[in-house]
């Protein structure tokens with residue numbers, strides 16, 4: 001039986017499981033996948049690589065339209081490039097992570113990336129899972145399903161320090177909270193739960209349980225379309 005195309009928005013703070021969940025749900029249901037954090041990381045990487053002062057919003061705004069960012073939407077191999085260079089690895093460095101909140105707070109950057117995100121979602125014939133911070137509130141306010149993932153700072157720090165091969169738990173927790181605070185307090189399109197989003201606290205759930213929960217919610221939406 002052919003399934004209805006659905007647009008799914010998954011938002012939430014860092015380390016709540018957005019990427020892992022979104023990729024698995026998209027793969028399981030044959031949907032496209034878009035990692036919007038990777039796009040903000042890619043434009044931040046370009047700024048750093050081109051010597052733009054990431055503490056200067058005017059300098060960032062002046063060049064926000066220059067880099068060409070191409071995002072893959074295959075959940076099993078998403079990929080991302082800037083001006084033809086594969087940046088999937090470089091966008092995960094500590095330097096980019098520490099600067100991405102400042103760059104993504106600049107309205108000209110958000111306008112550029114939001115437009116790109118909307119065009120990618122519109123082109124996804126079988127539907128798409130789009131994950132980020134402002135997808136349900138700003139980018140795709142008419143999404144068929146909106147999920148807001150949360151988890152305690154302790155759970156999120158433990159997950160991240162596991163990923164970073166045993167990085168200090170306290171330092172990891174503080175860095176996560178600092179980034180969340182910056183992302184939640186910016187003027188333009190902050191990290192926020194949409195009024196009609198389903199909140200899922202993943203603190204005490206395994207990744208598999210979260211995936212099953214979201215797959216069920218998506219299938220219910222598809223059945224009702």
Ligand SMILES: Nc1ncnc2c1ncn2[C@@H]1O[C@H](COP(=O)(O)OP(=O)(O)OP(=O)(O)O)[C@@H](O)[C@H]1O
Nearest residue numbers: 013014015016017018019020159163202205206207
């Ligand atoms: N429910 C869970 N239980 C245990 N570990 C999890 C769970 N969800 C995700 N993880 C692990 O936590 C880490 C962070 O997950 P993920 O990258 O999906 O989070 P995120 O919300 O996309 O973070 P960010 O916004 O910083 O990119 C990964 O190592 C992932 O495998």
Ligand SMILES: Nc1ccn([C@H]2C[C@H](O)[C@@H](COP(=O)(O)O)O2)c(=O)n1
Nearest residue numbers: 036037038040100104132133134183
């Ligand atoms: N829709 C989005 C997605 C991401 N960002 C910014 C804020 C995050 O700290 C950063 C990196 O995201 P991550 O790769 O950790 O998911 O990108 C945003 O402002 N809006």
